Amino acid sequence: MDDEPLNIVLxxxxxxxxxxxxxxxSGAAALGRKVNIFLQYWALDAFRKDRISASxxxxxxxxxxxxxxxxxxxxAGQQPWHATLRVxxxxxxxxxxxxxxxxxxxxxxxxxxxxxxxxxEGVTAFYLNAGDGHILFI
Amino acid sequence: MDDEPLNIVLxxxxxxxxxxxxxxxSGAAALGRKVNIFLQYWALDAFRKDRISASxxxxxxxxxxxxxxxxxxxxAGQQPWHATLRVxxxxxxxxxxxxxxxxxxxxxxxxxxxxxxxxxEGVTAFYLNAGDGHILFI
Amino acid sequence: MDDEPLNIVLxxxxxxxxxxxxxxxSGAAALGRKVNIFLQYWALDAFRKDRISASxxxxxxxxxxxxxxxxxxxxAGQQPWHATLRVxxxxxxxxxxxxxxxxxxxxxxxxxxxxxxxxxEGVTAFYLNAGDGHILFI
Numbered sequence: 417m418d419d420e421p422l423n424i425v426l427x428x429x430x431x432x433x434x435x436x437x438x439x440x441x442s443g444a445a446a447l448g449r450k451v452n453i454f455l456q457y458w459a460l461d462a463f464r465k466d467r468i469s470a471s472x473x474x475x476x477x478x479x480x481x482x483x484x485x486x487x488x489x490x491x492a493g494q495q496p497w498h499a500t501l502r503v504x505x506x507x508x509x510x511x512x513x514x515x516x517x518x519x520x521x522x523x524x525x526x527x528x529x530x531x532x533x534x535x536x537e538g539v540t541a542f543y544l545n546a547g548d549g550h551i552l553f554i
Numbered sequence: 555m556d557d558e559p560l561n562i563v564l565x566x567x568x569x570x571x572x573x574x575x576x577x578x579x580s581g582a583a584a585l586g587r588k589v590n591i592f593l594q595y596w597a598l599d600a601f602r603k604d605r606i607s608a609s610x611x612x613x614x615x616x617x618x619x620x621x622x623x624x625x626x627x628x629x630a631g632q633q634p635w636h637a638t639l640r641v642x643x644x645x646x647x648x649x650x651x652x653x654x655x656x657x658x659x660x661x662x663x664x665x666x667x668x669x670x671x672x673x674x675e676g677v678t679a680f681y682l683n684a685g686d687g688h689i690l691f692i
Numbered sequence: 693m694d695d696e697p698l699n700i701v702l703x704x705x706x707x708x709x710x711x712x713x714x715x716x717x718s719g720a721a722a723l724g725r726k727v728n729i730f731l732q733y734w735a736l737d738a739f740r741k742d743r744i745s746a747s748x749x750x751x752x753x754x755x756x757x758x759x760x761x762x763x764x765x766x767x768a769g770q771q772p773w774h775a776t777l778r779v780x781x782x783x784x785x786x787x788x789x790x791x792x793x794x795x796x797x798x799x800x801x802x803x804x805x806x807x808x809x810x811x812x813e814g815v816t817a818f819y820l821n822a823g824d825g826h827i828l829f830i
Binding site for chain 3: 563565566567568594595596599610611614653655658659660661676677678680681682684688689690691
């Protein structure tokens, strides 16, 4: 399966889950694997040009203590999720596609999206590109 | 892996994640793949006859803006998740099983469940049916 | 794929999702499959010695009704997630690794972690151990 891509259906729009996705993607890219990311709902919303640097909050279980730790890690130099992804995309082969259905629901046009996003596709195209590789839903 | 089923462990009980699962399932079914869905916790709860048409809320990160967009998409004709699933089930081969352990925790009996649910099984049966196909946890 | 491990990236720190992960892990172990669990963020936090028996809350969609049902199931004898995992680990081959990046973010040292955790590794080591087996992100 080393020749197969890693595929991520990225649904969540909190900073911690976006960071987890960026880490899983960049780890796979570092191993020379192709990575396909398919953006749905709140993850797609997070890739809007005017939102990508916004503060997006954390999973509810982070609590006050977790939020403080994440803020301190950022202050100590941890890259935000979109920077992790941008670096990984320069070094490896990472293709990021917006889900066409989610584009409709959230009334997003292609020009609204950050340059990290490579295009728009439907779910069947995602499956065909995914091949036999793993699919993570994050 | 085209001959292998797509398998979804469906845990979440918010409308957006249930819709994402329905879209992933119906896309795979449209490609002629068998789909196995295994219902746990709040997703299982959402398939109760007296809950399936209820308003179930969204992931917390949707916020007020996201909730408004989803409401507007529904008003503009977007099908609810259970309708997406019902149509997909008529056109393709989608088997929906309730997790027996979650049935116990939530005190749900088989007759409480909507007709979309085909039966009740344990986690080992789920794995045996999953074969070599992808498993998504949603 | 029966000879391949089941791999779980465990991110969530709510009791219901931790229990779901423990059930998926113990089902796979019961079938004789090796299980690799990779702990990130709030799941990692939940494996701290001083947190593992704490009350961690549920997914937001549980609501008051869901929380009552889960409490009643616990009172009726349902094991907590860490006990499910401990039993499964005695009977099968389950390897639990902490994500080194998440250790840094949450300022956790190896000695802070419960004995269920076997070690600390990076994401590339996780991928290499995962082989061709399924990967679930929970």
